[in-house]
């Protein structure tokens with residue numbers, strides 16, 4: 001069996017379809033400019049349409065046009081907002097596939113780094129069990145909300161962060177970058193469940209969050225260990241984590257900004273070994289995207305143009 | 318003479334407590350002396366650690382390339398319990414005079430067994446779940462249960478009790494793994510052709526395993542001892 005695999009080598013059963021990762025890159029590098037965002041989405045529109053065809057996201061595409069992801073990511077989850085359940089299920093599905101990739105990433109670390117210290121292998125092995133349980137938990141929560149596996153396309157951009165052949169970089173990107181993001185998202189989900197009085201979801205996600213803090217802590221400790229006595233290496237891992245953090249802030253949707261859809265879980269992250277300085281840094285990295293107002297305007301324009309075009313096509317035929 | 322609580326120095330200054338203790342009820346029938354001395358138990362433990370460590374690494378490699386979601390999640394737990402077994406074996410080594418650093422010492426009994434482990438690790442692509450699982454759950458784990466139990470039975474029951482304790486836990490969990498793996502394989506192999514694939518893979522690997530002498534390299538003499 002070879003060491004190191006590509007994201008497109010992740011094995012899936014017939015329920016799953018893949019999503020092009022290019023969209024995620026576009027989202028991560030959007031400027032604070034309405035026209036530029038509109039142009040980017042219009043350019044990707046056929047690809048987005050293709051990727052959602054036959055999935056539950058097609059409904060969101062028909063309603064909001066190619067920028068439906070902007071609406072989903074940019075607006076905080078509110079039980080009273082339109083299509084709240086479908087949006088919640090979309091997020092839940094994203095978490096489900098994220099857990100699947102986290103399981104695969106931790107497991108691959110056992111095979112890809114056969115000479116790593118034993119304690120590292122123990123931590124990764126434990127993470128395999130935890131992520132396996134998380135997959136089971138989110139599959140059940142997905143059903144609890146009325147969704148099912150495979151109803152949305154799966155993006156593998158989470159696993160991409162797990163592809164570094166340097167163990168320090170991998171744990172920096174996955175355990176500190178992505179699992180840190182998981183802490184933010186899960187804290188937000190718990191808040192949502194409290195609002196809707198969903199005790200099943202509230203308790204399950206609370207347990208998962210406890211596990212994730214442990215995984216972030218693995219990351220915090222192993223980055224230190226792997227880069228001991230090598231400040232240049234440490235700097236490289238920090239830069240990589242910042243890159244992952246920026247990519248996964250979705251243009252400020254996850255940030256410390258007042259209008260953030262997913263706020264940074266400051267306290268949970270501190271418990272997981274993030275320093276105050278690192279958190280300040282994360283807040284500034286993640287806030288770099290376009291303002292909420294820009295995104296709202298762009299989404300509005302894209303939606304109107306999309307519907308105008310659809311109506312035009314309808315009139316011609 | 319008054320009843321004494323503590324013995325004095327002369328023969329008539331004994332206590333009146335009868336020489337029975339809770340430890341004799343039921344009687345301890347264990348006998349001293351086993352088949353292995355300290356050095357050979359240490360070698361066995363290093364061999365066991367090798368098998369458990371490699372098995373969990375191999376399954377770690379497979380999780381991403383197996384398409385069946387319940388197999389991925391089920392392997393997560395098997396990996397963790399394998400790591401725990403390897404960890405317990407490692408911690409036993411310094412107690413067997415292998416030095417404090419020995420906790421990470423895994424050792425294959427011989428090149429043949431190392432080659433067998435690499436053969437188990439061979440299948441990669443998503444269409445080979447059967448070949449992957451057979452190696453671990455139909456061949457290697459059942460073999461380990463056999464050798465763990467032989468070792469438990471034949472080592473010194475009192476002097477080497479700490480090894481027995483570790484093996485007892487490993488056997489209990491490994492039996493659970495085997496039951497899970499076989500249930501999965503029974504479901505996956507739902508045609509005669511697939512069942513034949515399972516058998517062929519198991520036969521091929523079992524042969525290689527036997528030729529190597531197994532996890533401790535002493536399969537022939539172990540089995541001779543039993544008969």
Ligand SMILES: [Fe+2]
Pocket residue numbers: 099102130131134212
């Ligand atoms: Fe997780």
Ligand SMILES: [Fe+2]
Pocket residue numbers: 102131179211212215
């Ligand atoms: Fe995690």
